[in-house]
Amino acid sequence: MRLEAKRLGFGYPGKPVGRDVDLAIGAGEVVCLLGPNGSGKTTLFKTLLGLLPAQGGEVSIDGRRLADLARAEVARRVAYVPQAHAAHFPYTVLDMVVMGRTAHLGPFARPGPRDHGAAMAALETLGIADLAGADYTRISGGQRQLGLIARALAQAAPLIVMDEPTASLDFGNQALVLREVRALATQGYGIVLSTHDPDHAFACGTEVALLHDGGLVAHGPPAAVLTPARLAAVYGVPVFVERLASGHTVCAPDLGARAV
């Protein structure tokens, strides 16, 4: 399954945010979308999901225009992991994850044992099965984020769009989420995620798309796209990109030498 955006314009009527974006996500790929605050990452994602109408160009899944598919048909193909939020009602984590089954249920149907099984399996995959009965509003931000990823897994869509899955997570939880993203790609999921940290692209991205001034300024493998010059141009600060002896590549802003 392949999600494709062609010359996609996104934003709101009378208030365009970006245009001419070409992007494709297929099985086993992890596309990391990088871009400064306000560059329109969330708006682009919502357009990719058909939650906002395209302001130009088109989005298609396996050649079928997204606009021609019913919401349930889209949901069986692409899952959305929004930024972790506090729910308004204290659903249990399991209730929340079971809602991922919506697109597989008829309009008057209620989730049955199979759906609960799928939800529990998703929780187990992410190692949070013990939270099934917990109150979703009272768990930590990192646990909520994992819960939302579990919901996307229960949705059983081959493609997953994640809006800043590491935002507001501590260092350890960020690593946990990135590891899951990598594991899911190995299992064949196609994932597109946005992040503020170029390191994340090196850690789990098969491709990077750099969004700046309403368009993709670069698109390709992390090592080719994330050059110090490009990062400096996009973020407005000088940046080091260094390969460590361990084989990892990391980025750091160049704040000038500091006397120790």
Add this chain to the structure above:
Amino acid sequence: MSLADALRAVWNRLSGEIPPAETTLDTVLFFVRLPRVAAAMLVGGALAAAGAAYQGLFRNPLVSPDILGVSAGAGLGAVLGIFLSLPVLGIQLLAFVIGLGTVGLVLLVAASVRGREPVLVLVLAGVVVGALAGSVISLLKVLADPYDQLPAITFWLLGSLAAIKLEDLTTTVPVAALGLVPLALLRWRINVLSLGDEEARALGINAARLRMVVIAAATLMTASVVAIAGIIGWVGLIMPHMARMLVGPNFDRLLPAAIMLGAGYLLLVDTLARTIAAVETPIGILTAFVGAPVFLWLLARSRHGWA
């Protein structure tokens, strides 16, 4: 009448044994008491179901038919119906149409005010539109026939089950059921809708359409009972809360729990209304007397999350 007499009369009816002549007991039991008991449960259950649906829909545990202006709008429709001397079904229809119009107006106002706390705007819009409906009701009261219509309107506005007749039930039950069926069928999906439009759509729901269906169904339920019982406040706000405390927020279980609590609560309060004083107390006064303090209590603890 004693309990034994009443039970014997019910048994006779059920076994198809029609007494040769209708006794006073029969008349009181089957045309006054039982319709009233049924009406109390119907009204309480319907208001609680509608309240639970509105709360899930607007992702706000503080909304209810009263606060969204539905009760006031449906009330205005019903008063207009009394003013025009319409039959019960006509009163219900007017109550529904104007009730729905009121929700629409409240949502329109809330949607046009941007950049502020949306919940606050929604509640304020409901209060303001409700006040508008109230002023039109007052106008109708001034214009109404002071000997015939005005007492009916006034007593009805206080909310009362005293004037319920068997015929009222036969028209109201089908209308209320028409509202309940979609809510019952869609009750699990209302959970998904309570996550907000974007998430609901991403999960595969046509959120705009589902919301319209739920609003229409909940408003129909409210209007159908407001038309026979007047404005009985607070039930639609407090009972869903109590139900949520008992069974949690999952609408699958919340809806039946809210209906049962609402039905039981209003039956209890109506019994109090009949017996608490020598003159019957309008039930709306009692529900407000209980409901308002409970609402304040909920407001005070709301920062700790909704039970």
